[in-house]
Amino acid sequence: MTKYIFVTGGVTSSLGKGIISASLAKLLQARGYRVTIQKFDPYINIDPGTLNPYEHGECYVTEDGAETDLDLGHYERFLNVATTQANNITTGRIYQNVINREREGAYLGKTVQVVPHITDEIKRNMRLLGESGDYDIVITELGGTVGDIESLPYIEAVRQFKWEVGSNNAIVIHLTLIPFLAAAGELKTKPTQHSVKMLLEYGIQPDILVCRTEHHISQDIRKKIALFCNVNLNAVIESVDAKTIYDVPLLMLKEQLDRTVLSKLKLPLKSDPDLENWKDFLGRLKNPTAEIKIGLVGKYVELPDAYKSITEAFIHAGAQNECKVRVESIHSEGVTEENVKSKLGHLDGVLVAPGFGNRGIEGKIIAIQFIRENNIPFLGICLGMQCAVIEYGRNVLGLKHAHSTEMDERTDDAVISMMEDQKKITLKGGTMRLGAYNCELKKGTKAYSIYGKTKISERHRHRYEFNNQYLAQYETAGMVMSGINPDNNLVELIELKNHPYFVASQFHPELKSTVANPHPLFVKFVAASLEYAKKKN
Numbered sequence: 001m002t003k004y005i006f007v008t009g010g011v012t013s014s015l016g017k018g019i020i021s022a023s024l025a026k027l028l029q030a031r032g033y034r035v036t037i038q039k040f041d042p043y044i045n046i047d048p049g050t051l052n053p054y055e056h057g058e059c060y061v062t063e064d065g066a067e068t069d070l071d072l073g074h075y076e077r078f079l080n081v082a083t084t085q086a087n088n089i090t091t092g093r094i095y096q097n098v099i100n101r102e103r104e105g106a107y108l109g110k111t112v113q114v115v116p117h118i119t120d121e122i123k124r125n126m127r128l129l130g131e132s133g134d135y136d137i138v139i140t141e142l143g144g145t146v147g148d149i150e151s152l153p154y155i156e157a158v159r160q161f162k163w164e165v166g167s168n169n170a171i172v173i174h175l176t177l178i179p180f181l182a183a184a185g186e187l188k189t190k191p192t193q194h195s196v197k198m199l200l201e202y203g204i205q206p207d208i209l210v211c212r213t214e215h216h217i218s219q220d221i222r223k224k225i226a227l228f229c230n231v232n233l234n235a236v237i238e239s240v241d242a243k244t245i246y247d248v249p250l251l252m253l254k255e256q257l258d259r260t261v262l263s264k265l266k267l268p269l270k271s272d273p274d275l276e277n278w279k280d281f282l283g284r285l286k287n288p289t290a291e292i293k294i295g296l297v298g299k300y301v302e303l304p305d306a307y308k309s310i311t312e313a314f315i316h317a318g319a320q321n322e323c324k325v326r327v328e329s330i331h332s333e334g335v336t337e338e339n340v341k342s343k344l345g346h347l348d349g350v351l352v353a354p355g356f357g358n359r360g361i362e363g364k365i366i367a368i369q370f371i372r373e374n375n376i377p378f379l380g381i382c383l384g385m386q387c388a389v390i391e392y393g394r395n396v397l398g399l400k401h402a403h404s405t406e407m408d409e410r411t412d413d414a415v416i417s418m419m420e421d422q423k424k425i426t427l428k429g430g431t432m433r434l435g436a437y438n439c440e441l442k443k444g445t446k447a448y449s450i451y452g453k454t455k456i457s458e459r460h461r462h463r464y465e466f467n468n469q470y471l472a473q474y475e476t477a478g479m480v481m482s483g484i485n486p487d488n489n490l491v492e493l494i495e496l497k498n499h500p501y502f503v504a505s506q507f508h509p510e511l512k513s514t515v516a517n518p519h520p521l522f523v524k525f526v527a528a529s530l531e532y533a534k535k536k537n
């Protein structure tokens with residue numbers, strides 16, 4: 001039978017439940033278990049697809065086209081296993097399912113209530129991945145902090161679930177904070193005690209405490225936490241601040257989190273964890289032989305989480321090239337013809353980010369013209385590709401009004417326009433072109449040499465596309481449409497011939513970059529930037 005691990009959070013948010021969950025999953029996977037992680041988010045949006053990145057950071061898109069929490073990106077990057085819609089559930093979706101069923105008359109005249117109907121629907125979703133038979137262990141991360149009003153139905157569902165399957169089949173890991181009071185020079189356990197007390201009020205005794213801390217926790221403090229929180233001494237796990245999130249699996253291994261978990265779930269240790277490739281990656285990450293500076297031009301740069309998968313993909317690609325990639329954020333709204341040289345001139349490569357709407361668009365276009373004319377390596381993603389097409393249209397093809405109909409509906413030269421099947425859609429949530437689609441690469445192109453094959457599949461999230469009425473004109477002018485969707489002829493990848501690296505994609509390569517499989521478009525972009533940096537000096 002599948003075993004279940006629930007991860008709750010106490011004291012404060014932002015303790016890194018996602019990273020702890022992913023790290024534990026990595027260790028269990030490295031011991032030979034089939035593991036997946038799911039996240040329950042207590043907000044009422046059906047999914048984060050309609051949320052502004054300032055609200056919620058990046059929206060991570062899965063193969064099956066679900067718009068999900070960015071923690072799913074960590075799960076995939078650590079485990080190298082694809083997630084699906086079932087891996088991210090929100091309160092909105094839970095209520096929607098229950099309300100739809102009520103309208104169907106499925107509750108047979110009963111009053112529909114939080115307990116048992118909402119909690120039952122939560123439990124049904126907790127079991128879904130386990131019932132697929134694909135996993136030995138399912139880790140379920142509960143968003144929010146214990147004590148929040150909106151988390152209550154989830155906590156109650158966990159209590160019931162644990163009672164139903166028994167304590168050998170489901171355990172609760174509580175992630176908590178041990179703050180350091182500088183004035184007293186001491187680590188404090190009281191917030192953790194209170195947070196565990198609150199869980200106990202809801203009927204849950206946590207099995208394991210993972211304690212986030214800035215300083216090592218002494219044996220005495222561990223004993224104190226164990227005694228007052230009623231857990232075994234070896235179930236008090238220290239999680240000290242790490243230099244990189246990729247260190248956390250090894251830190252958890254040292255604390256024997258995986259052993260404690262397996263013993264509580266009555267599962268054998270199997271083999272010692274095989275982390276050779278992971279350590280190899282860390283070795284390359286921490287011992288770079290060169291350094292480059294890449295500009296990330298976007299309009300959400302104030303919030304680093306908005307471009308999480310992109311910055312992580314640079315970490316993977318950097319390690320692959322044994323090169324430290326310093327990512328410099330550049331606000332697209334601040335880029336003008338007058339200052340573009342001072343803002344971008346010192347960079348070894350520039351990535352123009354995905355995005356929506358008009359704000360900052362002209363800055364992106366000016367940046368791309370500068371990059372193109374000065375032979376600086378360039379990677380454009382989604383809106384970044386669309387801007388590259390607009391820039392080329394305006395400055396090379398002489399289409400003065402070249403634009404996307406997203407920004408200017410009535411432009412004379414709609415080189416980027418809304419996809420035909422998007423035009424009749426009025427609802428905003430979950431209606432973009434989402435998830436994995438096939439793409440065919442043309443032989444002899446840079447794209448083909450980067451991927452080393454003609455058939456690829458990549459993930460999407462957009463409503464607008466390259467307008468194929470302009471295809472011949474662009475190709476004659478030297479832009480190569482190197483990747484095309486074979487089913488509907490949409491342009492998915494573009495490149496320029498006489499440029500060291502000018503590649504842009506309608507899809508999002510960053511979503512598929514993992515520690516085990518750094519994405520080739522990023523790996524080769526970093527390599528080209530490194531080459532450029534060497535020549536420059």
Ligand code: GLN
Pocket residue numbers: 353354355356357381382383384406461462463464465
């Ligand atoms: N706004 C553009 C579109 O919808 C690009 C989307 C994106 O960059 N993800 O097509």
